[in-house]
Amino acid sequence: MTSSHSPGLSAPPHYSCMKRDPHSAARAGVLHTPHGAIPTPIFAPVGTQATVKTLTPDELQALGASLILANTYHLYLRPGADLISSLGGLHSFMRWPAPILTDSGGFQVFSLEGLRRVTDEGVVFRSHIDGSEHEFSPEKSIEIQEKLGADIIMALDECPNPLDCEYNKIALARTHHWAERCLRAHTRQDQALFAILQGGIFADLRRESARVLTSLDFPGYAIGGLSIGEAKSQTWETLDQTVPFLPEDKPRYLMGVGSPEDLFEAVERGIDILDCVLPTRLARNGAVFTSHGRLNLRKAELAADPAPIEEGCGCYTCRNFSRAYLRHLHKSGEVLGLRLNSIHNLYFLLSLIHRIRQAIFDGNLADVKQEFLSQYIPVEDTKQRYGNLARRRKPAVSAKSRIGNAS
Amino acid sequence: MTSSHSPGLSAPPHYSCMKRDPHSAARAGVLHTPHGAIPTPIFAPVGTQATVKTLTPDELQALGASLILANTYHLYLRPGADLISSLGGLHSFMRWPAPILTDSGGFQVFSLEGLRRVTDEGVVFRSHIDGSEHEFSPEKSIEIQEKLGADIIMALDECPNPLDCEYNKIALARTHHWAERCLRAHTRQDQALFAILQGGIFADLRRESARVLTSLDFPGYAIGGLSIGEAKSQTWETLDQTVPFLPEDKPRYLMGVGSPEDLFEAVERGIDILDCVLPTRLARNGAVFTSHGRLNLRKAELAADPAPIEEGCGCYTCRNFSRAYLRHLHKSGEVLGLRLNSIHNLYFLLSLIHRIRQAIFDGNLADVKQEFLSQYIPVEDTKQRYGNLARRRKPAVSAKSRIGNAS
Numbered sequence: 014m015t016s017s018h019s020p021g022l023s024a025p026p027h028y029s030c031m032k033r034d035p036h037s038a039a040r041a042g043v044l045h046t047p048h049g050a051i052p053t054p055i056f057a058p059v060g061t062q063a064t065v066k067t068l069t070p071d072e073l074q075a076l077g078a079s080l081i082l083a084n085t086y087h088l089y090l091r092p093g094a095d096l097i098s099s100l101g102g103l104h105s106f107m108r109w110p111a112p113i114l115t116d117s118g119g120f121q122v123f124s125l126e127g128l129r130r131v132t133d134e135g136v137v138f139r140s141h142i143d144g145s146e147h148e149f150s151p152e153k154s155i156e157i158q159e160k161l162g163a164d165i166i167m168a169l170d171e172c173p174n175p176l177d178c179e180y181n182k183i184a185l186a187r188t189h190h191w192a193e194r195c196l197r198a199h200t201r202q203d204q205a206l207f208a209i210l211q212g213g214i215f216a217d218l219r220r221e222s223a224r225v226l227t228s229l230d231f232p233g234y235a236i237g238g239l240s241i242g243e244a245k246s247q248t249w250e251t252l253d254q255t256v257p258f259l260p261e262d263k264p265r266y267l268m269g270v271g272s273p274e275d276l277f278e279a280v281e282r283g284i285d286i287l288d289c290v291l292p293t294r295l296a297r298n299g300a301v302f303t304s305h306g307r308l309n310l311r312k313a314e315l316a317a318d319p320a321p322i323e324e325g326c327g328c329y330t331c332r333n334f335s336r337a338y339l340r341h342l343h344k345s346g347e348v349l350g351l352r353l354n355s356i357h358n359l360y361f362l363l364s365l366i367h368r369i370r371q372a373i374f375d376g377n378l379a380d381v382k383q384e385f386l387s388q389y390i391p392v393e394d395t396k397q398r399y400g401n402l403a404r405r406r407k408p409a410v411s412a413k414s415r416i417g418n419a420s
Numbered sequence: 421m422t423s424s425h426s427p428g429l430s431a432p433p434h435y436s437c438m439k440r441d442p443h444s445a446a447r448a449g450v451l452h453t454p455h456g457a458i459p460t461p462i463f464a465p466v467g468t469q470a471t472v473k474t475l476t477p478d479e480l481q482a483l484g485a486s487l488i489l490a491n492t493y494h495l496y497l498r499p500g501a502d503l504i505s506s507l508g509g510l511h512s513f514m515r516w517p518a519p520i521l522t523d524s525g526g527f528q529v530f531s532l533e534g535l536r537r538v539t540d541e542g543v544v545f546r547s548h549i550d551g552s553e554h555e556f557s558p559e560k561s562i563e564i565q566e567k568l569g570a571d572i573i574m575a576l577d578e579c580p581n582p583l584d585c586e587y588n589k590i591a592l593a594r595t596h597h598w599a600e601r602c603l604r605a606h607t608r609q610d611q612a613l614f615a616i617l618q619g620g621i622f623a624d625l626r627r628e629s630a631r632v633l634t635s636l637d638f639p640g641y642a643i644g645g646l647s648i649g650e651a652k653s654q655t656w657e658t659l660d661q662t663v664p665f666l667p668e669d670k671p672r673y674l675m676g677v678g679s680p681e682d683l684f685e686a687v688e689r690g691i692d693i694l695d696c697v698l699p700t701r702l703a704r705n706g707a708v709f710t711s712h713g714r715l716n717l718r719k720a721e722l723a724a725d726p727a728p729i730e731e732g733c734g735c736y737t738c739r740n741f742s743r744a745y746l747r748h749l750h751k752s753g754e755v756l757g758l759r760l761n762s763i764h765n766l767y768f769l770l771s772l773i774h775r776i777r778q779a780i781f782d783g784n785l786a787d788v789k790q791e792f793l794s795q796y797i798p799v800e801d802t803k804q805r806y807g808n809l810a811r812r813r814k815p816a817v818s819a820k821s822r823i824g825n826a827s
Contacts, residue, residue, distance in 0.1 A: 062748070062749075062752045062754055063745070063748065064749060064754050064756045066754065066755060066756070067755040067756060067759070068756065069736075069756065069759070069760075070740075071736075091748070091751065091752060092723065092744070092747075092748045092751075096723065096724050096744070099724055100724065100726055100742060100744055100745075101726075106742070106744070106745055106748075107745065108740045108741060108745075316499065316503065317503050317506055317507065319507055319508075329476075329478075333477075333515045334515060335507060335513070337499070337503070337507055337513070338470070338507075338513055338514065338515075340499075341469070341470065341498070341499045341513075342469075342471060344498065344499075345469045345498060347469055347471050347473065348473060348474040348755050348758060348759070349471045349473070349474060349475065349476065351755060352474070352476070352755070352759075353476075
């Protein structure tokens with residue numbers, strides 16, 4: 014029950030590129046961290062409250078997860094960074110032996126519309142749990158993240174509506190200033206502090222963000238402010254206008270993106286790390302991935318269907334259970350259903366990203382993409398627009414309950 | 421995804437006694453069924469809706485479960501017995517390869533106060549899910565249980581308030597008549613149909629119930645109508661007045677009982693099988709068993725406690741997680757907490773019943789009991805009285821929602 018983590022004794026995280034796709038900006042590599050190597054490109058399941066919902070660490074590792082994300086905002090409020098630190102840090106607390114990434118808390122705080130006030134100094138906000146007042150400054154966010162002890166931590170950023178040009182200009186200056194303060198405040202050499210680029214869907218702002226932040230020489234760069242209101246085409250255009258201005262020798266992280274079809278689009282544009290609540294959130298809503306698209310387990314026609322979610326799928330769920338049983342569990346509100354669907358969806362996405370990585374090594378990424386997309390029917394783009402901040406990344410709290418017990 | 425179960429081809433379930441305790445009525449044996457041997461005495465976890473809440477079949481087997489219970493009332497209403505039958509029966513549907521016991525549905529129907537009407541013919545009741553009207557007769561209960569296909573099935577009984585003497589007299593005659601009709605209706609030779617003794621806390625009624633039902637020569641006998649309102653001392657006195665009138669060569673099942681201290685009391689009185697929702701229900705409420713008594717994980721003093729629930733416990737939860745982490749999961753409403761607590765509580769009870777069985781073979785049951793009780797502080801008897809039917813056995817629906825989605 015004590016920590017296996019020794020802050021400061023490990024080599025700092027660093028990235029090595031191993032192979033480039035000749036036909037796109039895709040690349041395969043490894044991000045070395047004190048808790049092990051992360052093969053890239055990689056998809057990171059989200060463990061907001063120090064648990065990837067419904068699953069044990071053993072199950073996550075069996076599914077092929079090599080990096081998970083936890084949320085600074087949630088853990089700061091409950092159970093608290095000092096408590097986690099006193100128990101040996103996040104790895105020890107949640108018994109996850111492999112790499113962890115924590116976000117800065119900025120995204121969650123900015124999702125608390127009406128409950129926060131931003132100044133150049135930082136953000137004052139009210140807890141969604143009990144309404145108590147708190148402040149995040151760049152220095153405070155780094156202090157909390159050092160206590161949590163993740164391998165990769167994020168600079169505090171301001172995350173505006175990506176379509177609001179005027180506000181993005183103001184927020185961008187603040188984000189850059191905060192990134193500099195985070196860099197100065199950061200002391201743990203065993204953690205990699207990534208900067209977050211902002212600038213909405215505006216090419217000139219994104220370029221400016223890349224210029225300013227790369228001049229500060231961070232060990233990695235995240236692209237924030239996307240997948241939260243813009244059309245998919247705008248997401249990819251923005252990536253096209255941003256990634257070429259990032260250094261080749263540093264990892265690139267696209268925040269909050271992770272539909273199956275998105276993995277190809279992002280990796281082709283040079284992204285190394287993605288995270289998204291989608292696979293586990295869909296699972297809890299009874300929606301599961303198949304090679305033909307999403308399947309809704311609530312459908313009446315599945316009531317007596319003896320087939321697994323997907324024939325030939327190697328996950329525990331498909332090796333054992335029928336669609337009929339999964340539908341029954343979902344309709345009966347049984348927790349086992351949430352688990353089995355989560356196992357399948359994460360297995361699907363993690364297998365897909367591993368297949369994409371292998372395709373980069375094999376030099377046939379375009380073929381693998383075409384083969385996948387010839388079968389897979391994505392949810393229509395109109396349904397993929399995000400009217401609020403609550404869809405892909407983990408907001409502070411769901412739309413249902415603003416002040417209350419978020420689970 | 422097809423059934424491995426071949427109705428009618430297997431030998432009928434039968435019991436062999438292997439060892440008797442010289443100082444009590446305790447006995448160790450084996451109940452042979454078409455899905456494997458059940459070592460007795462045994463504790464059966466409850467899987468109301470074809471799932472022991474939060475756990476996979478693999479986990480249950482790893483915990484040492486060799487028999488689970490499922491509820492006829494719930495499965496009849498959702499997803500339906502015909503549907504489960506079309507998918508190969510309950511074993512195949514829920515992928516549980518070992519023995520299953522189904523109750524008759526009577527207990528749940530009688531827990532639907534105000535929503536049911538009983539006659540000598542059977543019970544008319546309204547579904548707690550959608551209010552639709554249904555009828556259970558003895559024949560109907562057997563028909564459903566044959567479709568579900570459990571190894572052990574139960575005769576339809578009427579389960580009254582155990583303290584109401586006059587009503588117990590009326591209900592007893594009905595229960596006996598229904599048992600006879602169940603016996604006539606039952607056709608599947610691979611299933612053992614157990615009768616249920618009733619009679620409340622009244623020794624003469626219990627003796628009468630034993631006399632009538634044993635004359636019909638069932639392959640096993642259950643003691644129903646206890647642990648639902650009477651004091652603990654009355655439960656054990658009733659058992660003292662009942663078990664001696666049951667045949668030695670048939671298994672005896674005490675329904676809805678299963679606190680750790682109860683296991684000793686019941687087994688000493690000659691009980692072979694027990695079931696109870698307690699370990700999994702307590703787990704979901706954040707209460708876990710230790711060798712010193714129950715521990716409430718909500719307690720503030722556990723917030724930073726790095727110890728496991730119990731030092732030296734071999735369960736997955738205790739081998740990996742601190743009380744602090746389990747408390748955090750519980751307070752955050754995280755499903756993983758329900759799982760980890762359920763794993764611990766079932767491991768605790770199943771290990772205890774295995775220890776009790778070994779003690780019978782070793783001839784030192786009294787010593788093992790004394791050793792256990794010298795440390796274990798039970799919840800006070802006053803708190804163990806049951807004001808309604810909802811505590812130990814699975815009622816049709818929790819007190820919270822009468823008509824609605826029971827989970």
